[in-house]
Amino acid sequence: MIAEHLGLSVAAISRVLNGAPAAKSIPKATQDRIFAAAEELNYRPNVLARGLRRGRSMIVGVLVPEVSEGYATAVLAGIEQALLQAEYFYFLISHHHRSELIERSQIMMVDRAVDGIIAIDSPLIKHPHLPMITVSCPDAHEGITNIVLNHRRAAELAIDHLVGLGHRDIAFIKGQSFSSDTEPRWQAIRHAAARAKLTVEPKLVAQLEGDQPGHEPGYFATQRLLASNSRFTALFTFNDVSAIGAVRALREAGLRVPQDVSVVGFDDVQSAAFQNPGLTTVRQPLRTMGILAAEAVVRRITAPEEHPPAKQIVVDPELVVRDSTCPPPKRTRP
Amino acid sequence: MIAEHLGLSVAAISRVLNGAPAAKSIPKATQDRIFAAAEELNYRPNVLARGLRRGRSMIVGVLVPEVSEGYATAVLAGIEQALLQAEYFYFLISHHHRSELIERSQIMMVDRAVDGIIAIDSPLIKHPHLPMITVSCPDAHEGITNIVLNHRRAAELAIDHLVGLGHRDIAFIKGQSFSSDTEPRWQAIRHAAARAKLTVEPKLVAQLEGDQPGHEPGYFATQRLLASNSRFTALFTFNDVSAIGAVRALREAGLRVPQDVSVVGFDDVQSAAFQNPGLTTVRQPLRTMGILAAEAVVRRITAPEEHPPAKQIVVDPELVVRDSTCPPPKRTRP
DNA sequence: GTTCTTTAGGCAAACCTTTGCCTAGCCGAC
DNA sequence: GTCGGCTAGGCAAAGGTTTGCCTAAAGAAC
Numbered sequence: 011m012i013a014e015h016l017g018l019s020v021a022a023i024s025r026v027l028n029g030a031p032a033a034k035s036i037p038k039a040t041q042d043r044i045f046a047a048a049e050e051l052n053y054r055p056n057v058l059a060r061g062l063r064r065g066r067s068m069i070v071g072v073l074v075p076e077v078s079e080g081y082a083t084a085v086l087a088g089i090e091q092a093l094l095q096a097e098y099f100y101f102l103i104s105h106h107h108r109s110e111l112i113e114r115s116q117i118m119m120v121d122r123a124v125d126g127i128i129a130i131d132s133p134l135i136k137h138p139h140l141p142m143i144t145v146s147c148p149d150a151h152e153g154i155t156n157i158v159l160n161h162r163r164a165a166e167l168a169i170d171h172l173v174g175l176g177h178r179d180i181a182f183i184k185g186q187s188f189s190s191d192t193e194p195r196w197q198a199i200r201h202a203a204a205r206a207k208l209t210v211e212p213k214l215v216a217q218l219e220g221d222q223p224g225h226e227p228g229y230f231a232t233q234r235l236l237a238s239n240s241r242f243t244a245l246f247t248f249n250d251v252s253a254i255g256a257v258r259a260l261r262e263a264g265l266r267v268p269q270d271v272s273v274v275g276f277d278d279v280q281s282a283a284f285q286n287p288g289l290t291t292v293r294q295p296l297r298t299m300g301i302l303a304a305e306a307v308v309r310r311i312t313a314p315e316e317h318p319p320a321k322q323i324v325v326d327p328e329l330v331v332r333d334s335t336c337p338p339p340k341r342t343r344p
Numbered sequence: 345m346i347a348e349h350l351g352l353s354v355a356a357i358s359r360v361l362n363g364a365p366a367a368k369s370i371p372k373a374t375q376d377r378i379f380a381a382a383e384e385l386n387y388r389p390n391v392l393a394r395g396l397r398r399g400r401s402m403i404v405g406v407l408v409p410e411v412s413e414g415y416a417t418a419v420l421a422g423i424e425q426a427l428l429q430a431e432y433f434y435f436l437i438s439h440h441h442r443s444e445l446i447e448r449s450q451i452m453m454v455d456r457a458v459d460g461i462i463a464i465d466s467p468l469i470k471h472p473h474l475p476m477i478t479v480s481c482p483d484a485h486e487g488i489t490n491i492v493l494n495h496r497r498a499a500e501l502a503i504d505h506l507v508g509l510g511h512r513d514i515a516f517i518k519g520q521s522f523s524s525d526t527e528p529r530w531q532a533i534r535h536a537a538a539r540a541k542l543t544v545e546p547k548l549v550a551q552l553e554g555d556q557p558g559h560e561p562g563y564f565a566t567q568r569l570l571a572s573n574s575r576f577t578a579l580f581t582f583n584d585v586s587a588i589g590a591v592r593a594l595r596e597a598g599l600r601v602p603q604d605v606s607v608v609g610f611d612d613v614q615s616a617a618f619q620n621p622g623l624t625t626v627r628q629p630l631r632t633m634g635i636l637a638a639e640a641v642v643r644r645i646t647a648p649e650e651h652p653p654a655k656q657i658v659v660d661p662e663l664v665v666r667d668s669t670c671p672p673p674k675r676t677r678p
Numbered sequence: 679g680t681t682c683t684t685t686a687g688g689c690a691a692a693c694c695t696t697t698g699c700c701t702a703g704c705c706g707a708c
Numbered sequence: 709g710t711c712g713g714c715t716a717g718g719c720a721a722a723g724g725t726t727t728g729c730c731t732a733a734a735g736a737a738c
Contacts, residue, residue: 018718019717020695021695021720025696062390063722094437100435120388225617286592353689397727
């Protein structure tokens with residue numbers, strides 16, 4: 011408290027400016043003088059000193075796969091909104107799905123004195139001795155709250171939609187093995203398929219490969235499906251970004267979307283509506299998930315005892331029907 | 345320095361651990377003991393205390409329009425890479441092109457004791473008394489280094505490509521008025537057009553409107569161009585994201601891309617290659633620009649006197665020809 | 679033997695706030 | 709007059725590190 015010496019002690023100033031309970035013994039007139047002086051001198055508390063003293067940095071660490079198009083950025087937008095509102099800042103680190111980076115990032119964040127951590131689609135996270143919220147990390151440890159989509163419902167929405175249109179020969183593209191949504195989603199799909207009395211043909215299942223984000227993995231996975239020479243009239247992909255790659259591969263093979271093959275994506279990222287054709291997709295409330303994560307971590311930081319860590323928070327998906335799905339073509343001999 | 349009391353004073357420990365020059369008077373054996381103890385006790389310096397003492401937080405603030413698809417995220421990826429390498433962390437704030445947020449964000453960052461600021465596509469920034477680097481902010485103030493594309497060359501690449509294919513009737517979509525690249529780019533386009541002996545038809549110029557990111561603004565701008573009923577065989581858009589919207593609008597109007605109308609985008613975002621058709625575009629080295637920005641800000645922080653602020657750093661664009669451009673259709677009476 | 683230099687490391691201030699505990703004066707009650 | 713309680717605010721420690729300056733001992737030079 012540099013120049014605040016208009017005759018009073020730093021202690022009094024601090025109490026008044028922070029509205030501490032002890033400030034109630036200081037008369038209104040003095041308080042006003044202090045506020046006025048702070049305003050006039052444009053006093054800015056030093057966050058480092060404050061953080062040091064209070065043992066709280068007002069920063070949370072956010073761990074994402076990458077800051078590129080699609081999934082993580084949408085969640086991040088929600089996180090940013092809610093954190094800023096709570097006057098928290100955040101450190102962002104991308105781990106590119108490399109496990110040693112995930113671990114190192116977590117340590118670096120703790121070293122940087124973050125008050126809590128939010129991890130998006132980050133497997134293998136350890137439990138630090140800090141409030142921690144994960145988004146789509148189903149194998150979360152004890153004491154970590156995981157925000158997760160209702161995968162079962164998501165799978166049903168997509169499958170029931172396709173089956174309702176008359177499709178029976180449905181191909182699937184699973185997520186990369188490193189993505190934590192891959193397994194639960196796939197289980198949910200099998201379950202929904204069984205429920206719809208559909209058999210999942212192993213030859214009609216491909217998996218995204220390679221760790222770059224973009225559309226390529228979906229493009230190549232679809233090429234593999236086509237190469238297997240098994241007929242399918244619909245394709246349900248792991249996410250919108252790969253669906254876009256898939257559409258391209260189908261087109262290049264001379265197939266029309268949706269007349270020859272219907273395509274259903276997942277996520278409903280911003281560009282899904284502007285694809286050609288507009289992508290039918292299972293929407294995840296990504297922004298909301300981000301907001302929930304941020305609010306939860308702030309609660310756990312500010313009042314840990316009142317908010318014991320919930321095991322998980324489940325959010326519901328929604329089907330968005332656009333132009334990439336339609337009834338299957340008339341069955342000619344395959 | 346909590347437990348380091350294996351008989352030595354905190355001062356000695358600090359000097360050794362930081363490799364301070366004064367440590368040279370401490371014998372190797374003692375130094376080894378200190379390192380070993382630090383390792384064993386898993387000593388983690390408290391960054392807040394260190395920052396307080398050194399007057400340096402090792403954090404830079406990064407101001408972006410938004411963390412959504414496209415431009416800013418690509419630059420951000422470069423920034424992250426270079427900053428982490430230099431052991432800096434960063435605060436991210438999105439200003440959504442709202443000027444009061446830009447100003448507030450800047451103040452908040454300074455209050456948060458950042459060591460420097462990088463601003464991407466953020467107009468109206470004030471000069472803080474901190475090292476500051478901007479990316480694509482042409483109206484930067486004194487003392488701020490701006491990283492900027494060679495717009496003139498970019499415009500020539502696109503225009504010469506289209507003219508080379510035989511196009512004479514070219515429509516343009518300018519950027520939103522709040523985007524700082526809009527004006528310089530437009531000037532460059534006029535210049536390149538004049539050089540190619542092309543007249544820019546006012547009816548063939550539309551502007552992106554609205555402040556949401558996505559594809560919609562480009563979609564609507566193209567609809568306005570179409571509604572003006574002036575014939576054009578090529579369209580040069582402000583960025584890839586709006587080009588995608590444009591393609592959709594053209595398609596809906598019954599026009600084929602590129603057979604009826606060629607489309608050239610700008611940026612070369614990740615999804616540009618996976619559009620349908622693959623987008624011909626002017627590539628900005630976005631990631632590189634991010635790296636340059638981060639390196640520059642770190643230099644300015646660590647050795648200000650050796651690195652007086654350059655006025656600007658210019659990077660060069662590159663034309664990426666894909667499938668959204670071809671020679672114009674045979675001229676029938678319009 | 680004296681003085682100078684080097685070696686090895688300690689002392690304490692400083693960075694800026696927050697906070698537990700204290701005091702000095704004043705008023706009212708007994 | 710004495711005691712208790714309230715008002716208005718001060719003192720100083722604490723939070724963990726860095727750093728300018730100092731010292732004590734040993735060795736070197738004379």
